[in-house]
Amino acid sequence: MGDDFDEFVRTRSTRLLRVAYLLTGDRHAAEDLLQEVLEQMYVRWRRVNESAEAYARRALVNRSTNRWRRRGRRPEAPLAHHDVAEPDHSDDVVIRAAVLDALHELPPRQRAAVVLRYLEDLPVAEVARALDCSEGVVKSNASRGLDRLRSALTSQESGSMT
Structure with missing residues (x-):
């Protein structure tokens, strides 16, 4: 074993x-x-x-x-001064942080569907088994999650240009 x-x-x-x-x-x-x-x-x-x-x-x-x-x-x-993030000026790191922040704002089921379906590249059926739901629910959660990610990242991008 x-x-x-x-x-x-x-x-x-x-x-x-x-x-x-x-x-x-x-x-x-x-x-x-x-x-x-x-x-x-x-x-x-x-x-x-x-x-x-x-x-x-x-x-x-x-x-x-x-x-x-x-x-x-x-x-x-928060841990006062220990909880302050140091900014990184690398564009890749900033984009990655924005995506992770937006991902973290999703409700747990949508986040799980997006992570397993698109970041882990699992088929819908396998994601449905992992989440103990139907394939339709996986598709719905993934679609809503992606829409919310797009919206969050678009609003963040337009806010940083002003």
């Missing part, structure tokens, strides 16, 4: 961390989220081994949504 799980972690953890980061918007929260999911998977490894990656994606989405709900009830407090 241990060797199979170790191999899974070695080969898939980077990709799963990317999904977790895109779902949470924070590197440390993503690492914590992935760690929780991997711990959960280790305990259930015999049952999830065959569909481990799909199970991991679904667990990441579920736990991310649960964290988002908890945070809504208990707002985070």
Whole structure:
């Protein structure tokens, strides 16, 4: 059992961390989220081994949504001067930050649909299984999410030109 799980972690953890980061918007929260999911998977490894990656994606989405709900009830407090971001003057980094900010503003289901469908390039059917919903709901959430991203990025772009 241990060797199979170790191999899974070695080969898939980077990709799963990317999904977790895109779902949470924070590197440390993503690492914590992935760690929780991997711990959960280790305990259930015999049952999830065959569909481990799909199970991991679904667990990441579920736990991310649960964290988002908890945070809504208990707002985070900033760390004063430690929480100030240093601006980077690289255009690529600025664009990336804008996209991640816009992505983070999406509701959890739309964010999950966009991340899994377009950033992880999964087929609609697989995203539907990960989100435990119909393919139509995936398409609807992804479409609405993309529209909101476009709108946010367009308004941000026009605001920066003035």
